[in-house]
Amino acid sequence: MSEKIKAPKEPLFSKKNKRLVTEPLDDNNPVTLQVLGICSALAITVSIEQALIMTGAVFFVLGLGNVIISLLRNAIPSRVRIIVQLVVVAALVIIVNEVLKAYLPDPAEKLSVFVGLIITNCIIMGRFEAFAMANKPWPSFLDAVGNTLGYGMVLVIVSVIREIFGSGKFFGYPILGNNIVDPEAGLELTGLYSIGYMNNNFIILAPFALFAVALIIWVQRARNKSLIEEH
Amino acid sequence: MKSLEKFLRKIEPTHESKWAKFHPVWDALYTFAFTPGETTKKGSHIRDGIDLKRTMFMVIVALIPCLLFGIYNTGHWHYYAEGTAGAFMDHFGDKLLYGAIKILPIVIVSYGIGLGVEFIFCIRNKHAIQEGFLVTGMLIPLILPADIPLWMVAVATVFAVVLGKEVFGGTGMNIVNIALTARAFLFFGYPTEMSGDKVWMSGIGDMAKADIPEGVTGATQLGELASFTFPQEEWAYGAEAVANIQETAISGFQSAWPLWESFVGMIPGSIGETSVAAILIGAILLLYTGIGNWKLMSSFVVGGLVVGLIANWTAVNPYMELEPLNHLIIGGFAFGAVFMITDPVSAAQTSTGKFIYGFLAGALSITIRVFNGAYPEGVFLAILFMNVMAPMIDHYVIQVNIKRRLKRIKTA
Numbered sequence: 001m002s003e004k005i006k007a008p009k010e011p012l013f014s015k016k017n018k019r020l021v022t023e024p025l026d027d028n029n030p031v032t033l034q035v036l037g038i039c040s041a042l043a044i045t046v047s048i049e050q051a052l053i054m055t056g057a058v059f060f061v062l063g064l065g066n067v068i069i070s071l072l073r074n075a076i077p078s079r080v081r082i083i084v085q086l087v088v089v090a091a092l093v094i095i096v097n098e099v100l101k102a103y104l105p106d107p108a109e110k111l112s113v114f115v116g117l118i119i120t121n122c123i124i125m126g127r128f129e130a131f132a133m134a135n136k137p138w139p140s141f142l143d144a145v146g147n148t149l150g151y152g153m154v155l156v157i158v159s160v161i162r163e164i165f166g167s168g169k170f171f172g173y174p175i176l177g178n179n180i181v182d183p184e185a186g187l188e189l190t191g192l193y194s195i196g197y198m199n200n201n202f203i204i205l206a207p208f209a210l211f212a213v214a215l216i217i218w219v220q221r222a223r224n225k226s227l228i229e230e231h
Numbered sequence: 232m233k234s235l236e237k238f239l240r241k242i243e244p245t246h247e248s249k250w251a252k253f254h255p256v257w258d259a260l261y262t263f264a265f266t267p268g269e270t271t272k273k274g275s276h277i278r279d280g281i282d283l284k285r286t287m288f289m290v291i292v293a294l295i296p297c298l299l300f301g302i303y304n305t306g307h308w309h310y311y312a313e314g315t316a317g318a319f320m321d322h323f324g325d326k327l328l329y330g331a332i333k334i335l336p337i338v339i340v341s342y343g344i345g346l347g348v349e350f351i352f353c354i355r356n357k358h359a360i361q362e363g364f365l366v367t368g369m370l371i372p373l374i375l376p377a378d379i380p381l382w383m384v385a386v387a388t389v390f391a392v393v394l395g396k397e398v399f400g401g402t403g404m405n406i407v408n409i410a411l412t413a414r415a416f417l418f419f420g421y422p423t424e425m426s427g428d429k430v431w432m433s434g435i436g437d438m439a440k441a442d443i444p445e446g447v448t449g450a451t452q453l454g455e456l457a458s459f460t461f462p463q464e465e466w467a468y469g470a471e472a473v474a475n476i477q478e479t480a481i482s483g484f485q486s487a488w489p490l491w492e493s494f495v496g497m498i499p500g501s502i503g504e505t506s507v508a509a510i511l512i513g514a515i516l517l518l519y520t521g522i523g524n525w526k527l528m529s530s531f532v533v534g535g536l537v538v539g540l541i542a543n544w545t546a547v548n549p550y551m552e553l554e555p556l557n558h559l560i561i562g563g564f565a566f567g568a569v570f571m572i573t574d575p576v577s578a579a580q581t582s583t584g585k586f587i588y589g590f591l592a593g594a595l596s597i598t599i600r601v602f603n604g605a606y607p608e609g610v611f612l613a614i615l616f617m618n619v620m621a622p623m624i625d626h627y628v629i630q631v632n633i634k635r636r637l638k639r640i641k642t643a
Contacts, residue, residue, distance in 0.1 A: 196380055202420035211394060218398060 024150035031154040036122040042209040051159035055152030063144040069132040070140035166203035259360035287365040293513035301502035302330035305377040312432040314444035342368040363402030370410035373503025387413040431499040453607040459550035460604030480549035504566040526585040534593025567610040577618040592617040
């Protein structure tokens with residue numbers, strides 16, 4: 001009875017580790033359940049391209065940051081941990097910002113300050129505090145993958161809605177027809193626009209992203225009853 | 232009637248039949264024609280025959296003068312834009328016919344789509360169908376310009392009913408006024424169809440510039456007034472004011488729009504909002520039957536007057552020189568005061584709260600109008616904003632009451 005049970009070495013994709021990736025997609029989504037990262041969901045979801053770039057940037061910062069914090073977790077004095085975390089995020093965000101400016105100047109210009117504002121994205125600090133400070137690097141990385149996917153999924157759904165109904169485009173391609181009239185350039189209304197359809201300006205405005213996120217939350221909770229809070 | 236009742240009873244979907252889930256639809260149609268057959272078994276507290284259906288019906292009756300006047304007015308301004316209108320009562324039949332062709336489809340779309348959404352949600356949630364949409368379906372067309380495309384009415388109605396009402400639990404649970412939600416959706420979504428000077432006279436948007444008679448601008452009173460908040464070159468009556476020292480911009484405005492015509496409603500604007508006379512008929516009916524709340528109506532008007540007076544005293548531009556009473560009869564202020572602020576669900580519930588709520592909504596309406604040239608009409612924005620604030624007002628009114636009574640206990 002007194003035999004000491006040696007903990008078996010955990011396989012790389014154990015059930016627990018898999019749950020780290022799948023849970024933030026639905027049951028514990030950072031945007032729709034924890035309601036974090038809303039600011040960027042409002043600001044950069046007018047086009048799918050921006051949403052994807054933002055997701056990529058967040059993945060880089062969160063993935064690398066989680067691993068770094070996890071490696072340092074035993075060396076960080078707990079009283080100054082927030083400052084250490086901030087330094088890590090800030091350094092990574094500066095790298096992302098410079099890379100985007102160098103290789104993707106046009107989208108980077110559209111994203112403007114919002115790349116820099118990844119520093120204030122609550123998901124990142126939240127995962128550092130809640131997960132990376134208490135777990136090994138590999139689970140921390142998987143946690144970053146899961147949370148970024150959960151975040152990116154919401155961003156992409158919102159941006160698909162907003163780009164199609166707000167600007168009539170999908171990935172920058174005008175799928176609903178041409179809506180600019182310019183006799184000199186030979187442009188006239190085509191597609192849906194020729195029968196009176198108009199883009200909805202309200203959907204371009206930031207407040208609509210709140211409605212879109214709310215609709216996603218509604219659909220998600222209707223599908224998954226376990227998420228509904230008791231009162 | 233007897234045979235109709237027999238027929239309806241025969242097709243009633245009972246629990247056993249496969250149509251059972253459509254019982255709410257049947258029930259809604261049945262009680263529209265007949266009083267429910269079930270009576271209370273024990274003693275009941277109900278002292279009055281009025282219920283939700285009858286309440287809603289009275290509001291519809293109160294809205295009919297606005298609708299009829301709106302139909303005729305739409306026709307009048309259409310022919311005015313073409314230059315063939317003559318006096319207001321000339322070509323009576325033509326104007327009525329044109330207005331009816333323009334406006335009845337909007338009413339039908341609003342009702343059809345809205346009730347469709349309501350039926351779907353009631354069947355899904357297994358609720359009895361309540362008559363909340365009867366009034367909303369009539370209010371939505373009345374606060375839109377006559378040229379609004381029908382598909383936009385449909386989209387806005389779906390948006391307003393689903394996100395304004397059904398997500399909160401259906402009739403009686405909405406936080407904001409549903410008709411105004413629909414208008415706000417259209418106003419921000421399709422600004423070119425909801426504001427400017429191409430939409431208020433039916434058909435003017437499709438006319439070539441050369442075909443529009445001289446002097447017809449297509450702007451509403453509010454549109455012209457809003458121009459006074461911009462630099463002088465853009466004023467609607469700026470040129471005349473310069474040419475004739477005796478006449479200021481605001482008196483140019485006032486002589487172009489006689490008060491009497493504004494009161495009767497012979498002005499361009501949203502379908503149902505123009506005629507203060509028709510709105511007053513509705514107001515009298517609502518107040519007489521006790522359906523509309525006089526506290527909300529009066530405090531709304533007082534709030535508007537107070538801000539109008541303050542603006543008038545401290546006037547720095549011609550808009551602020553407008554007489555406070557004149558504010559009440561232009562734009563949607565009167566319509567908002569009678570039919571929008573009195574929405575019993577989204578308004579404040581406490582008696583003191585109603586005065587505060589109405590006053591602030593009226594004050595905010597005129598504030599947005601006078602001080603923000605970008606939004607010529609502020610009534611719907613002000614009421615929506617105050618809808619959201621209403622629970623807070625109620626909360627503090629109740630807290631103050633509790634405190635006062637606690638104090639009385641302690642001192643006694």
